[in-house]
Amino acid sequence: MTRLAAPLITLGLAMLGAASPLAAADLEAGKSKAALCAGCHGENGISPMEYTPSLAGQPDLFIQWQLVFFRSGTRQNASMRPFVDDLSNEDIRNLGAYYASLPPMRNSKPDDDPELSRKGAQAAAGRRCASCHTDNYAGTKATARLAGQREEYLIKALNEFKSGQRSGGAMAAMADVAYPLSEEEIYALAHYLAHL
Structure with a gap:
Protein backbone atom coordinates (compact mmCIF):
# COMPACT_ATOMS: atom_id res chain seq x y z
CA MET A 1 0.00 0.00 0.00
CA THR A 2 2.80 2.46 0.83
CA ARG A 3 4.58 1.69 -2.43
CA LEU A 4 1.45 2.68 -4.34
CA ALA A 5 0.56 5.67 -2.16
CA ALA A 6 3.89 7.50 -2.55
CA PRO A 7 3.81 7.66 -6.38
CA LEU A 8 0.13 8.70 -6.33
CA ILE A 9 0.85 11.50 -3.85
CA THR A 10 3.83 12.63 -5.92
CA LEU A 11 1.71 12.58 -9.10
CA GLY A 12 -1.10 14.51 -7.38
CA LEU A 13 1.29 17.19 -6.12
CA ALA A 14 2.88 17.49 -9.55
CA MET A 15 -0.55 17.96 -11.15
CA LEU A 16 -1.48 20.61 -8.60
CA GLY A 17 1.74 22.45 -9.30
CA ALA A 18 1.20 22.24 -13.05
CA ALA A 19 -2.43 23.34 -12.92
CA SER A 20 -2.78 27.02 -13.64
CA PRO A 21 -5.33 28.90 -11.56
CA LEU A 22 -8.26 30.43 -13.36
CA ALA A 23 -7.56 33.96 -14.43
CA ALA A 24 -9.24 36.55 -12.26
CA ALA A 25 -12.03 38.51 -13.88
CA ASP A 26 -10.98 41.81 -15.42
CA LEU A 102 -21.46 48.06 -8.69
CA PRO A 103 -23.67 49.46 -5.92
CA PRO A 104 -27.20 48.11 -6.36
CA MET A 105 -30.21 50.17 -7.32
CA ARG A 106 -31.97 51.82 -4.41
CA ASN A 107 -35.57 52.86 -4.78
CA SER A 108 -35.48 56.58 -4.03
CA LYS A 109 -39.27 56.94 -3.99
CA PRO A 110 -41.03 56.50 -0.66
CA ASP A 111 -43.34 53.52 -0.37
CA ASP A 112 -46.68 54.96 -1.48
CA ASP A 113 -48.60 51.84 -0.44
CA PRO A 114 -47.27 50.35 2.83
CA GLU A 115 -50.31 48.07 3.07
CA LEU A 116 -49.41 46.51 -0.29
CA SER A 117 -45.82 46.08 0.95
CA ARG A 118 -47.14 44.36 4.09
CA LYS A 119 -49.09 41.91 1.91
CA GLY A 120 -45.97 41.41 -0.22
CA ALA A 121 -43.88 40.65 2.86
CA GLN A 122 -46.49 38.08 3.91
CA ALA A 123 -46.44 36.51 0.45
CA ALA A 124 -42.62 36.41 0.47
CA ALA A 125 -42.62 34.71 3.86
CA GLY A 126 -45.36 32.29 2.83
CA ARG A 127 -43.53 31.32 -0.36
CA ARG A 128 -40.18 31.14 1.50
CA CYS A 129 -38.50 33.49 -0.99
CA ALA A 130 -35.69 34.19 1.47
CA SER A 131 -34.61 30.54 1.45
CA CYS A 132 -33.03 31.13 -1.97
CA HIS A 133 -32.76 34.91 -2.30
CA THR A 134 -31.40 35.46 1.29
CA ASP A 135 -33.05 37.21 4.22
CA ASN A 136 -32.41 40.69 2.79
CA TYR A 137 -33.23 39.58 -0.79
CA ALA A 138 -29.74 40.55 -1.99
CA GLY A 139 -29.35 37.21 -3.76
CA THR A 140 -26.34 34.95 -3.59
CA LYS A 141 -24.22 32.92 -5.98
CA ALA A 142 -26.51 32.11 -8.93
CA THR A 143 -29.67 33.49 -7.29
CA ALA A 144 -30.92 36.94 -8.26
CA ARG A 145 -30.93 40.06 -6.13
CA LEU A 146 -34.57 41.17 -5.78
CA ALA A 147 -34.25 44.05 -3.31
CA GLY A 148 -34.60 47.39 -5.06
CA GLN A 149 -35.26 45.86 -8.51
CA ARG A 150 -37.67 47.66 -10.85
CA GLU A 151 -41.24 46.90 -9.75
CA GLU A 152 -42.69 46.40 -13.22
CA TYR A 153 -39.81 44.09 -14.13
CA LEU A 154 -40.47 41.93 -11.06
CA ILE A 155 -44.15 41.68 -12.07
CA LYS A 156 -43.11 40.67 -15.59
CA ALA A 157 -40.62 38.06 -14.34
CA LEU A 158 -43.09 36.51 -11.88
CA ASN A 159 -45.75 36.29 -14.60
CA GLU A 160 -43.24 34.66 -16.97
CA PHE A 161 -42.32 32.07 -14.35
CA LYS A 162 -46.00 31.50 -13.56
CA SER A 163 -46.91 30.90 -17.22
CA GLY A 164 -43.84 28.76 -17.96
CA GLN A 165 -42.65 31.30 -20.52
CA ARG A 166 -39.33 31.84 -18.75
CA SER A 167 -36.81 29.02 -18.53
CA GLY A 168 -33.20 28.57 -17.55
CA GLY A 169 -31.63 28.31 -14.15
CA ALA A 170 -34.05 27.86 -11.29
CA MET A 171 -37.06 27.52 -13.59
CA ALA A 172 -38.51 24.51 -11.79
CA ALA A 173 -38.22 26.11 -8.35
CA MET A 174 -39.57 29.46 -9.54
CA ALA A 175 -42.42 27.84 -11.46
CA ASP A 176 -43.48 26.01 -8.29
CA VAL A 177 -43.38 29.27 -6.34
CA ALA A 178 -45.01 31.49 -8.97
CA TYR A 179 -47.72 29.18 -10.36
CA PRO A 180 -50.09 29.42 -7.37
CA LEU A 181 -49.59 33.18 -6.91
CA SER A 182 -52.65 35.31 -7.50
CA GLU A 183 -52.37 38.52 -9.51
CA GLU A 184 -52.73 40.48 -6.26
CA GLU A 185 -49.88 38.51 -4.64
CA ILE A 186 -47.62 39.11 -7.66
CA TYR A 187 -48.25 42.86 -7.48
CA ALA A 188 -47.77 42.88 -3.71
CA LEU A 189 -44.53 40.89 -3.89
CA ALA A 190 -43.12 43.13 -6.62
CA HIS A 191 -44.07 46.27 -4.71
CA TYR A 192 -42.55 45.01 -1.47
CA LEU A 193 -39.27 43.87 -3.06
CA ALA A 194 -38.87 47.01 -5.14
CA HIS A 195 -39.09 49.16 -2.01
CA LEU A 196 -36.55 47.25 0.07
Missing part, protein backbone atom coordinates in the same frame (compact mmCIF):
# COMPACT_ATOMS: atom_id res chain seq x y z
CA LEU A 27 -13.30 44.56 -14.14
CA GLU A 28 -12.05 47.10 -16.68
CA ALA A 29 -12.73 44.67 -19.53
CA GLY A 30 -16.17 44.02 -18.02
CA LYS A 31 -16.87 47.75 -17.82
CA SER A 32 -15.77 48.20 -21.42
CA LYS A 33 -18.00 45.33 -22.62
CA ALA A 34 -20.90 46.66 -20.50
CA ALA A 35 -20.96 49.82 -22.64
CA LEU A 36 -22.98 47.73 -25.13
CA CYS A 37 -25.48 46.94 -22.38
CA ALA A 38 -25.93 50.51 -21.13
CA GLY A 39 -28.58 51.43 -23.71
CA CYS A 40 -31.10 49.19 -21.94
CA HIS A 41 -29.58 48.30 -18.57
CA GLY A 42 -28.30 51.82 -17.93
CA GLU A 43 -25.06 53.49 -16.99
CA ASN A 44 -23.62 51.79 -13.94
CA GLY A 45 -26.18 48.99 -14.34
CA ILE A 46 -29.22 51.03 -13.23
CA SER A 47 -31.90 50.52 -15.85
CA PRO A 48 -33.83 53.57 -17.10
CA MET A 49 -36.17 51.39 -19.19
CA GLU A 50 -39.45 49.85 -18.11
CA TYR A 51 -39.49 46.05 -17.95
CA THR A 52 -35.69 45.94 -18.11
CA PRO A 53 -33.82 44.82 -15.00
CA SER A 54 -31.10 46.75 -13.26
CA LEU A 55 -27.95 44.64 -13.13
CA ALA A 56 -25.90 46.62 -10.62
CA GLY A 57 -25.22 44.59 -7.49
CA GLN A 58 -26.52 41.34 -8.93
CA PRO A 59 -24.45 38.34 -7.80
CA ASP A 60 -21.58 37.55 -10.14
CA LEU A 61 -22.64 33.95 -10.86
CA PHE A 62 -26.24 35.00 -11.44
CA ILE A 63 -25.16 37.38 -14.22
CA GLN A 64 -22.83 34.78 -15.69
CA TRP A 65 -25.49 32.05 -15.77
CA GLN A 66 -28.14 34.32 -17.28
CA LEU A 67 -25.72 35.33 -20.06
CA VAL A 68 -24.92 31.66 -20.69
CA PHE A 69 -28.66 30.86 -20.85
CA PHE A 70 -29.25 33.73 -23.29
CA ARG A 71 -26.24 32.77 -25.42
CA SER A 72 -27.30 29.11 -25.62
CA GLY A 73 -30.92 30.03 -26.40
CA THR A 74 -32.21 28.36 -23.22
CA ARG A 75 -33.51 31.75 -22.19
CA GLN A 76 -35.13 33.70 -25.02
CA ASN A 77 -35.18 37.46 -25.48
CA ALA A 78 -35.04 39.06 -28.93
CA SER A 79 -33.38 42.21 -27.58
CA MET A 80 -30.60 40.24 -25.90
CA ARG A 81 -29.85 37.93 -28.83
CA PRO A 82 -27.55 40.26 -30.84
CA PHE A 83 -25.51 41.11 -27.74
CA VAL A 84 -24.90 37.60 -26.42
CA ASP A 85 -24.12 35.69 -29.61
CA ASP A 86 -20.49 36.80 -29.72
CA LEU A 87 -19.74 36.85 -25.98
CA SER A 88 -16.80 34.67 -25.03
CA ASN A 89 -16.64 32.85 -21.70
CA GLU A 90 -14.07 35.45 -20.63
CA ASP A 91 -16.48 38.27 -21.57
CA ILE A 92 -19.19 36.62 -19.48
CA ARG A 93 -16.86 36.21 -16.50
CA ASN A 94 -15.79 39.86 -16.76
CA LEU A 95 -19.37 41.15 -17.10
CA GLY A 96 -20.49 39.14 -14.07
CA ALA A 97 -17.67 40.52 -11.93
CA TYR A 98 -18.22 44.08 -13.18
CA TYR A 99 -21.96 44.21 -12.47
CA ALA A 100 -21.48 42.50 -9.09
CA SER A 101 -18.97 45.22 -8.15
Whole structure:
Protein backbone atom coordinates (compact mmCIF):
# COMPACT_ATOMS: atom_id res chain seq x y z
CA MET A 1 0.00 0.00 0.00
CA THR A 2 2.80 2.46 0.83
CA ARG A 3 4.58 1.69 -2.43
CA LEU A 4 1.45 2.68 -4.34
CA ALA A 5 0.56 5.67 -2.16
CA ALA A 6 3.89 7.50 -2.55
CA PRO A 7 3.81 7.66 -6.38
CA LEU A 8 0.13 8.70 -6.33
CA ILE A 9 0.85 11.50 -3.85
CA THR A 10 3.83 12.63 -5.92
CA LEU A 11 1.71 12.58 -9.10
CA GLY A 12 -1.10 14.51 -7.38
CA LEU A 13 1.29 17.19 -6.12
CA ALA A 14 2.88 17.49 -9.55
CA MET A 15 -0.55 17.96 -11.15
CA LEU A 16 -1.48 20.61 -8.60
CA GLY A 17 1.74 22.45 -9.30
CA ALA A 18 1.20 22.24 -13.05
CA ALA A 19 -2.43 23.34 -12.92
CA SER A 20 -2.78 27.02 -13.64
CA PRO A 21 -5.33 28.90 -11.56
CA LEU A 22 -8.26 30.43 -13.36
CA ALA A 23 -7.56 33.96 -14.43
CA ALA A 24 -9.24 36.55 -12.26
CA ALA A 25 -12.03 38.51 -13.88
CA ASP A 26 -10.98 41.81 -15.42
CA LEU A 27 -13.30 44.56 -14.14
CA GLU A 28 -12.05 47.10 -16.68
CA ALA A 29 -12.73 44.67 -19.53
CA GLY A 30 -16.17 44.02 -18.02
CA LYS A 31 -16.87 47.75 -17.82
CA SER A 32 -15.77 48.20 -21.42
CA LYS A 33 -18.00 45.33 -22.62
CA ALA A 34 -20.90 46.66 -20.50
CA ALA A 35 -20.96 49.82 -22.64
CA LEU A 36 -22.98 47.73 -25.13
CA CYS A 37 -25.48 46.94 -22.38
CA ALA A 38 -25.93 50.51 -21.13
CA GLY A 39 -28.58 51.43 -23.71
CA CYS A 40 -31.10 49.19 -21.94
CA HIS A 41 -29.58 48.30 -18.57
CA GLY A 42 -28.30 51.82 -17.93
CA GLU A 43 -25.06 53.49 -16.99
CA ASN A 44 -23.62 51.79 -13.94
CA GLY A 45 -26.18 48.99 -14.34
CA ILE A 46 -29.22 51.03 -13.23
CA SER A 47 -31.90 50.52 -15.85
CA PRO A 48 -33.83 53.57 -17.10
CA MET A 49 -36.17 51.39 -19.19
CA GLU A 50 -39.45 49.85 -18.11
CA TYR A 51 -39.49 46.05 -17.95
CA THR A 52 -35.69 45.94 -18.11
CA PRO A 53 -33.82 44.82 -15.00
CA SER A 54 -31.10 46.75 -13.26
CA LEU A 55 -27.95 44.64 -13.13
CA ALA A 56 -25.90 46.62 -10.62
CA GLY A 57 -25.22 44.59 -7.49
CA GLN A 58 -26.52 41.34 -8.93
CA PRO A 59 -24.45 38.34 -7.80
CA ASP A 60 -21.58 37.55 -10.14
CA LEU A 61 -22.64 33.95 -10.86
CA PHE A 62 -26.24 35.00 -11.44
CA ILE A 63 -25.16 37.38 -14.22
CA GLN A 64 -22.83 34.78 -15.69
CA TRP A 65 -25.49 32.05 -15.77
CA GLN A 66 -28.14 34.32 -17.28
CA LEU A 67 -25.72 35.33 -20.06
CA VAL A 68 -24.92 31.66 -20.69
CA PHE A 69 -28.66 30.86 -20.85
CA PHE A 70 -29.25 33.73 -23.29
CA ARG A 71 -26.24 32.77 -25.42
CA SER A 72 -27.30 29.11 -25.62
CA GLY A 73 -30.92 30.03 -26.40
CA THR A 74 -32.21 28.36 -23.22
CA ARG A 75 -33.51 31.75 -22.19
CA GLN A 76 -35.13 33.70 -25.02
CA ASN A 77 -35.18 37.46 -25.48
CA ALA A 78 -35.04 39.06 -28.93
CA SER A 79 -33.38 42.21 -27.58
CA MET A 80 -30.60 40.24 -25.90
CA ARG A 81 -29.85 37.93 -28.83
CA PRO A 82 -27.55 40.26 -30.84
CA PHE A 83 -25.51 41.11 -27.74
CA VAL A 84 -24.90 37.60 -26.42
CA ASP A 85 -24.12 35.69 -29.61
CA ASP A 86 -20.49 36.80 -29.72
CA LEU A 87 -19.74 36.85 -25.98
CA SER A 88 -16.80 34.67 -25.03
CA ASN A 89 -16.64 32.85 -21.70
CA GLU A 90 -14.07 35.45 -20.63
CA ASP A 91 -16.48 38.27 -21.57
CA ILE A 92 -19.19 36.62 -19.48
CA ARG A 93 -16.86 36.21 -16.50
CA ASN A 94 -15.79 39.86 -16.76
CA LEU A 95 -19.37 41.15 -17.10
CA GLY A 96 -20.49 39.14 -14.07
CA ALA A 97 -17.67 40.52 -11.93
CA TYR A 98 -18.22 44.08 -13.18
CA TYR A 99 -21.96 44.21 -12.47
CA ALA A 100 -21.48 42.50 -9.09
CA SER A 101 -18.97 45.22 -8.15
CA LEU A 102 -21.46 48.06 -8.69
CA PRO A 103 -23.67 49.46 -5.92
CA PRO A 104 -27.20 48.11 -6.36
CA MET A 105 -30.21 50.17 -7.32
CA ARG A 106 -31.97 51.82 -4.41
CA ASN A 107 -35.57 52.86 -4.78
CA SER A 108 -35.48 56.58 -4.03
CA LYS A 109 -39.27 56.94 -3.99
CA PRO A 110 -41.03 56.50 -0.66
CA ASP A 111 -43.34 53.52 -0.37
CA ASP A 112 -46.68 54.96 -1.48
CA ASP A 113 -48.60 51.84 -0.44
CA PRO A 114 -47.27 50.35 2.83
CA GLU A 115 -50.31 48.07 3.07
CA LEU A 116 -49.41 46.51 -0.29
CA SER A 117 -45.82 46.08 0.95
CA ARG A 118 -47.14 44.36 4.09
CA LYS A 119 -49.09 41.91 1.91
CA GLY A 120 -45.97 41.41 -0.22
CA ALA A 121 -43.88 40.65 2.86
CA GLN A 122 -46.49 38.08 3.91
CA ALA A 123 -46.44 36.51 0.45
CA ALA A 124 -42.62 36.41 0.47
CA ALA A 125 -42.62 34.71 3.86
CA GLY A 126 -45.36 32.29 2.83
CA ARG A 127 -43.53 31.32 -0.36
CA ARG A 128 -40.18 31.14 1.50
CA CYS A 129 -38.50 33.49 -0.99
CA ALA A 130 -35.69 34.19 1.47
CA SER A 131 -34.61 30.54 1.45
CA CYS A 132 -33.03 31.13 -1.97
CA HIS A 133 -32.76 34.91 -2.30
CA THR A 134 -31.40 35.46 1.29
CA ASP A 135 -33.05 37.21 4.22
CA ASN A 136 -32.41 40.69 2.79
CA TYR A 137 -33.23 39.58 -0.79
CA ALA A 138 -29.74 40.55 -1.99
CA GLY A 139 -29.35 37.21 -3.76
CA THR A 140 -26.34 34.95 -3.59
CA LYS A 141 -24.22 32.92 -5.98
CA ALA A 142 -26.51 32.11 -8.93
CA THR A 143 -29.67 33.49 -7.29
CA ALA A 144 -30.92 36.94 -8.26
CA ARG A 145 -30.93 40.06 -6.13
CA LEU A 146 -34.57 41.17 -5.78
CA ALA A 147 -34.25 44.05 -3.31
CA GLY A 148 -34.60 47.39 -5.06
CA GLN A 149 -35.26 45.86 -8.51
CA ARG A 150 -37.67 47.66 -10.85
CA GLU A 151 -41.24 46.90 -9.75
CA GLU A 152 -42.69 46.40 -13.22
CA TYR A 153 -39.81 44.09 -14.13
CA LEU A 154 -40.47 41.93 -11.06
CA ILE A 155 -44.15 41.68 -12.07
CA LYS A 156 -43.11 40.67 -15.59
CA ALA A 157 -40.62 38.06 -14.34
CA LEU A 158 -43.09 36.51 -11.88
CA ASN A 159 -45.75 36.29 -14.60
CA GLU A 160 -43.24 34.66 -16.97
CA PHE A 161 -42.32 32.07 -14.35
CA LYS A 162 -46.00 31.50 -13.56
CA SER A 163 -46.91 30.90 -17.22
CA GLY A 164 -43.84 28.76 -17.96
CA GLN A 165 -42.65 31.30 -20.52
CA ARG A 166 -39.33 31.84 -18.75
CA SER A 167 -36.81 29.02 -18.53
CA GLY A 168 -33.20 28.57 -17.55
CA GLY A 169 -31.63 28.31 -14.15
CA ALA A 170 -34.05 27.86 -11.29
CA MET A 171 -37.06 27.52 -13.59
CA ALA A 172 -38.51 24.51 -11.79
CA ALA A 173 -38.22 26.11 -8.35
CA MET A 174 -39.57 29.46 -9.54
CA ALA A 175 -42.42 27.84 -11.46
CA ASP A 176 -43.48 26.01 -8.29
CA VAL A 177 -43.38 29.27 -6.34
CA ALA A 178 -45.01 31.49 -8.97
CA TYR A 179 -47.72 29.18 -10.36
CA PRO A 180 -50.09 29.42 -7.37
CA LEU A 181 -49.59 33.18 -6.91
CA SER A 182 -52.65 35.31 -7.50
CA GLU A 183 -52.37 38.52 -9.51
CA GLU A 184 -52.73 40.48 -6.26
CA GLU A 185 -49.88 38.51 -4.64
CA ILE A 186 -47.62 39.11 -7.66
CA TYR A 187 -48.25 42.86 -7.48
CA ALA A 188 -47.77 42.88 -3.71
CA LEU A 189 -44.53 40.89 -3.89
CA ALA A 190 -43.12 43.13 -6.62
CA HIS A 191 -44.07 46.27 -4.71
CA TYR A 192 -42.55 45.01 -1.47
CA LEU A 193 -39.27 43.87 -3.06
CA ALA A 194 -38.87 47.01 -5.14
CA HIS A 195 -39.09 49.16 -2.01
CA LEU A 196 -36.55 47.25 0.07
